[in-house]
Amino acid sequence: MNEHVHTTSELTKNQALVMGALSQSDSPLSAYTILDHLRDDGFRAPLQVYRALDKLVEFGLVHRLESLNAFVACRHPGCDAHQAIAFMICETCGQVNEISDTSLAERLKQLASKAGFALKKSTVELRGICSNCQAA
């Protein structure tokens, strides 16, 4: 499997179905919600969803939101920079915004190295109200 060339055509059937469900939604979905969406497509058990999700996350096509126990499709269509650093999650409308901020990433690396900590993965999730929902 190549590094970065994960187009839809390379996905297995189940992975493509899960990816499709996530892509169509404009807010995060839980594994069980995805399962419900895919019952007509033959999905029967949570594990079918979780296995597909595991791969999609591994490919960088999907992100897991820890604070929601839910998943979103990566919003970088060009698919070049999958490394989303942070997420802004609106508690009103549920929409999620991906942020790729270099200085934030740098600061996290600094903090880790200062502590002699071998950083593997960072989770940054900001909760609040998006500008749209504040206006409304």
Next chain:
Amino acid sequence: MNEHVHTTSELTKNQALVMGALSQSDSPLSAYTILDHLRDDGFRAPLQVYRALDKLVEFGLVHRLESLNAFVACRHPGCDAHQAIAFMICETCGQVNEISDTSLAERLKQLASKAGFALKKSTVELRGICSNCQAA
């Protein structure tokens, strides 16, 4: 209830018990693990733990780790600055380090305000291997 003066003496019995269990542990505990620790003290149901945890988190005495679904006692004995910004979680030994970094906090605020996002709460959790475990 005052702002910042949450000493052990102000806690209810259940809150104090849960706080004690967390304080004694040097790594995060799940609600159900806490429950098991407190069975001898009369705890019977998860809800007793969760209710105490809710309050302790509200008081700032306990932090919830989203990526672990677990809880840790705040490591600031003086209890003055409860606002832990970030956590470094060792995947080998399970220990958790609290970080209060001003520049990180500032950057998060900047990012939010730049997007017109009303920030309520930020979750920053770094996963990796702590210096101790790397040495071993």
Next chain:
DNA sequence: GCAATCGTGTTATGAGATAACGTGACAAAC
């Protein structure tokens, strides 16, 4: 007294995630 509030206890249930087992497809090795 009486209402309001709050912590508490109990049972049942909902939601998230994985273990353990077996099957079939496919490609590399021999």
Next chain:
DNA sequence: GTTTGTCACGTTATCTCATAACACGATTGC
């Protein structure tokens, strides 16, 4: 061309995490 390994898939059962719904008792303020 059969054997071996790998990988996606399907199914059942089970485990962990979290909350809904209801009832009781103590405390406070009026």
